[in-house]
Amino acid sequence: MKALNTLLKTNDSLSGFIARIALGIVMFPHGAQKVLGWFGGYGFHGTMGFFTGQMHIPALFAFLAIAAEFAGSIGLITGFLSRVAAFGIAVERWWPSSWFTAPMVSS
Numbered sequence: 001m002k003a004l005n006t007l008l009k010t011n012d013s014l015s016g017f018i019a020r021i022a023l024g025i026v027m028f029p030h031g032a033q034k035v036l037g038w039f040g041g042y043g044f045h046g047t048m049g050f051f052t053g054q055m056h057i058p059a060l061f062a063f064l065a066i067a068a069e070f071a072g073s074i075g076l077i078t079g080f081l082s083r084v085a086a087f088g089i090a091v092e093r094w095w096p097s098s099w100f101t102a103p104m105v106s107s
Contacts, residue, residue: 007083020086024076027089031070068092 033041041047044066051062068088075085 007081010079010082020076020079020082023086023089024073027069027073028077031066031068031073034066035070064088065092 029039032038034047035044037043037046042050047066048059048062051057051065052059057065068085069092072085072089072092075081076089
């Protein structure tokens with residue numbers, strides 16, 4: 001129960017509110033491109049096809065990246081599970097940069 005309370009807890013900080021709303025507004029178009037095809041995107045099926053076919057990302061990770069951007073941005077804007085949403089977006093933004101810049105190990 002304490003873990004759930006920690007996830008749902010909010011504070012009355014104006015700076016946290018502004019950061020949460022700003023990140024949600026910035027990330028929403030990225031997620032809407034991938035899920036809905038808005039803002040020049042290809043929609044869910046097109047994005048999944050690109051991630052799994054062209055980039056060879058496993059389908060589970062591709063789905064999690066799409067969900068983190070779309071549902072995470074909505075969660076941040078509405079304030080619903082904003083800690084989980086922020087963590088999902090942070091991992092989704094960090095993972096590709098660490099994956100593509102890691103030194104390649106030849107087998």
